Amino acid sequence: MKLKNTLMALFFITVMNAQEKYPQDLPYYQIPDYPDSYTAGTVVARMIDGLGFRYYWATEGLRPEDLAYKPSESNRTIDETLDHLYSLSRVVYNSAVKEINDRTQPREEALSFQEKRKRTLLNFKKASEIFITVKDLNEHLVIFKSKSGTFENPFWNQINGPIEDAIWHSGQIVALRRASGNPIDPKVNVFRGNRRSE
Template sequence: MQELPFKEIPPIPDKINGTNIISRMIDGLGFRYYWATNGLTSSNLKFCPVEGSRDMIGLIGHIYDLAYGTNKVLGGNFKKKELSEFKDLRAETLALYWDTSTRLKGMDPDDLENYNYMGSAQNYPFWYLLNGQIADALTHVGQILSWRRIDGNPQEKGVNVFLGKKI
């Protein structure tokens, strides 16, 4: 089995520019997601904090949708998959974030203005990915961490989000 990306955050870029900054945000998101979802149990995946809300696997599916949307807006060629198994959702989400980050690192920062989100009724400039899909995914990764703690399975000790590695 191939190792999943984001077990550690990639090295910092050589220069500061718009695409590298956004890539680093994606790297941080991928790292946090990797460890938030590492070691989830079947009980965790069924966990639902209150009646009427999503369960954990539904939340993970939503993060996959956010990762797919971000990747697609930024020129990714992944095909949307109907996934229901946790291991497949996790692997595909991490692959989407890895691909997005890698492409951003190779992209001319001036090209960002050529990418936009085309919703059902309107087009939105690239900027809406930051406060939309990317910020939303970070929020949901925090929910995974909280929910798994409530369900009795906290994240492994030693995950250092500042350094981007497990120590």
């Protein structure tokens, strides 16, 4: 009986530690199952899921010294790169919900790293959930409003613009955090979209 209670206690401690280390309230700890069929919408959703997975692990366990790191004065810090990724996630999400990216509005207040990370991941997840059901991407324009007017761009620009740019910058974070002495978890497998348990 004593051994059983000890084993149960160890099990619960292990579960609690795993939950603290890898928050389950955030999407993309692992990539979701792939759709049953290939459509324009399911392919875009899968691209966003791959991006979300890469972003999750690129940003998992970043320390304050990592956030402040930049290789030279002319480069962005990791935290500044995360700001840019958050803005890209909003463009992706706004295209999904057919909203304008209004650059005439005041900028948002500065967010903490944890809040910025959460909002970025949720934007990717919500966009993916919408795009997976979409049959015609022509309706999902990328629209920017600025003081000089409103500009509509076809969805093609979403692919080669914000989505690919966000993948690019997620990779930069992986390289920068390695340079700052905190490399990405080596158990992460981007091909399979999961983290090896052993």
